[in-house]
Amino acid sequence: xxxxxxxxxxxxxxxxxxxxxxxxxxxxxxAEMASRLHxxxxxxxxxxxxxxxxxxxxxxxxxxxxxxxxxxxxxxAVAGRFWLWVSSQWLAWLLAVxxxxxxxxxxxxxTRYKLDFYVRFNNIPGPAEVWGKxxxxxxxPKFITNIGISVRRILLGFFVATALGVGLGLLIGRYRWVxxxxxxxxxxxxxxxxxxxxxxxxxxxxxxxxxxxxITFLGAFFPILLNTIHGVEAVDPVLLRAARSLGARERTLLxxxxxxxxxxxxxxxxxxxxGVAWVSLIAAEMISGQFGIGYFTWEAYSLISYSEIAxxxxxxxxxxxxxxxxxxxxxxxxxxxxxxxPGGAQP
Numbered sequence: 001x002x003x004x005x006x007x008x009x010x011x012x013x014x015x016x017x018x019x020x021x022x023x024x025x026x027x028x029x030x031a032e033m034a035s036r037l038h039x040x041x042x043x044x045x046x047x048x049x050x051x052x053x054x055x056x057x058x059x060x061x062x063x064x065x066x067x068x069x070x071x072x073x074x075x076x077a078v079a080g081r082f083w084l085w086v087s088s089q090w091l092a093w094l095l096a097v098x099x100x101x102x103x104x105x106x107x108x109x110x111t112r113y114k115l116d117f118y119v120r121f122n123n124i125p126g127p128a129e130v131w132g133k134x135x136x137x138x139x140x141p142k143f144i145t146n147i148g149i150s151v152r153r154i155l156l157g158f159f160v161a162t163a164l165g166v167g168l169g170l171l172i173g174r175y176r177w178v179x180x181x182x183x184x185x186x187x188x189x190x191x192x193x194x195x196x197x198x199x200x201x202x203x204x205x206x207x208x209x210x211x212x213x214x215i216t217f218l219g220a221f222f223p224i225l226l227n228t229i230h231g232v233e234a235v236d237p238v239l240l241r242a243a244r245s246l247g248a249r250e251r252t253l254l255x256x257x258x259x260x261x262x263x264x265x266x267x268x269x270x271x272x273x274x275g276v277a278w279v280s281l282i283a284a285e286m287i288s289g290q291f292g293i294g295y296f297t298w299e300a301y302s303l304i305s306y307s308e309i310a311x312x313x314x315x316x317x318x319x320x321x322x323x324x325x326x327x328x329x330x331x332x333x334x335x336x337x338x339x340x341x342p343g344g345a346q347p
Contacts, residue, residue: 125307130314133307143296147315150281150292153209154323157216158277165221165273166266169228173262174254179229186225194219194280198287212284212292219280220273227269231262264338267331271324278320293319 104127109115111126125133137143171178194215201211235258243257259266285294297312332338 123306125310129307130310133311137308137311146291146293146296147319150285150294151319153213153216153292154274154277154281154319157213157281158220158274160213161217161220161224161273161277162270165224165269166228169225169266169269170232170254170259170262172225173229173232174258186222190222194276195283195287198284202288208288208290212281212289215284216277216281220277223273223276224266224269227265227272228262231265231269232258234265235261263331263335267327267335270327274323274327275320278316278323282316 108127110121111124115121168182172182173179197215197218198211201214202208205211205214239257239261240253243253248257281292282294282297285292286298289295293312293315297309297316300306300308300312
């Protein structure tokens, strides 16, 4: 209040009570301090007034900003990313071709010279014979039909295993009561090999086709489930506390924090589950199938057609490689931050 009275008496310095009291009691130091306080208050007042009358230059919001055309910019960006990806992957492709070429060369030399050093290549067909068999089987749609049936079975079983494995893994890893009520029963079934389910699945399901898909599902389910559980349990608690402090609800926390953080583990489970699913599928087709690439390979063994056996094995390997490649590409699209982070690796 005292300062307000000083501000109001801006033009009446001599009438200020402090100065009068100081003059009456002959205290020059006190009078000097009061004069300085009054001068400081006057300076603050003048600065406030000058700031209030200061007019900032108006921003010209109507000035157009130069932007590239959307379509041309998008095309340039896509082409730039593509060439950047090609330039970064050419060495990997070169090494992949070299490794596959080395395997084919060793195979050719071993079968040509009939190597017999405990591992016998006397009856193994060479690459040229297998290539001739490829040209032969492609003259009829039977071989392509078997491939299509196997791909359909693997996709059905794998997609069901992915949906159930990821969903149940999120619940088990997040909620303790779900883990306590479900994990004991799952741990009883987990050690049972998928191929051991063949007789039981034939009795359980109404058709042979459904039983083979069920065996494929079992092969992929447990790797996906366990990796998802591990990914949820490995989420940084700091992320959860930060999301809660920002008002995130449980549903938002589960699908926008926990699941993205667990994606690296989930895709590792998908890659492992795809490999086990192919093993289970081929074994089931060999035992109880009437179509499929596994049945084709076993039928070739029964007819002592070594070239078709090798062709079936190579076809299974190529299909598995393509499926794993699709999973890796999906992982790159779903987790773009992995490549940008230092030391980031894909499943």
